[in-house]
Amino acid sequence: MKLLRIGTAAVAGMACAFALTAPADAARPPSHPGGKPPGAGPASQCTRGGYANYQTTSGARFATATECTKYVAGGGVLVPVPVGFVSVTLQATPNPDFCKVLISGQGFTPLTTYDAEILWTDRLGSQGYIGNYATTDAAGSFIDNDTYIYTAPGENLTVTVGGVTSAPVPEQC
Structure with a gap:
């Protein structure tokens, strides 16, 4: 058996050679400005x-x-882009069979007219529908108070404006 004697200089040289052959991504600085990926x-x-x-x-x-x-x-x-929000409030009228529907919204595209769909569902599942519209102001808000509906106990009302639907409101005013 033959023993090979390695000197200190040879060990240092091998360590340097090992460092030069380390994996390419080890300790490499990011190649993107600020280190952010593309x-x-x-x-x-x-x-x-x-x-x-x-x-x-x-x-x-x-x-x-x-x-x-x-x-x-x-x-x-x-x-x-703002996310719209629609609110519905019912107000009493002199005729107890009808409510005034107040529709308001915010977070819509400014100065735009939207279709407003008023939908109600009775206790038996039958539905009624009224088409209307709402036009936003420069801030993307609107108020519509020109709609009246016939009321029936137990019905729920929702309003959809520009694809955004209000929470159901019981028809009681």
Whole structure:
């Protein structure tokens, strides 16, 4: 058996050679500015249909992902599209068989007219429907108080505006 004697210099040289052959990703600094992976910035929120969830700071909506991405690349800030909220209140009228329906909403696109669907369901499951509309102001809010409905105990009323439905309201005024 032959023994090989290795000196200190040889051990240091082997350690250096080992360090040079370490895995490529070990202790490598990130190759992206700021260490963020590609697609982690605001423009990535425009992809995969995400542009529909954002608007400009002035409230303008994006028609395409490219339009959204260009806006961000130009220094624009993405603002989430507001989520609408619809509220319904019933008021008594001089005729006890009818209620005045007060519909209000907020968080909609400013200066836009929406279809307003008033739907009620009676105890037997039958439904009634009235079509109406609601127009928002510059802040995206609206109030509609021009609708009257016939009331029947046990019926519930909901209102849908722009795809947003109110909580059910019992028809009692």
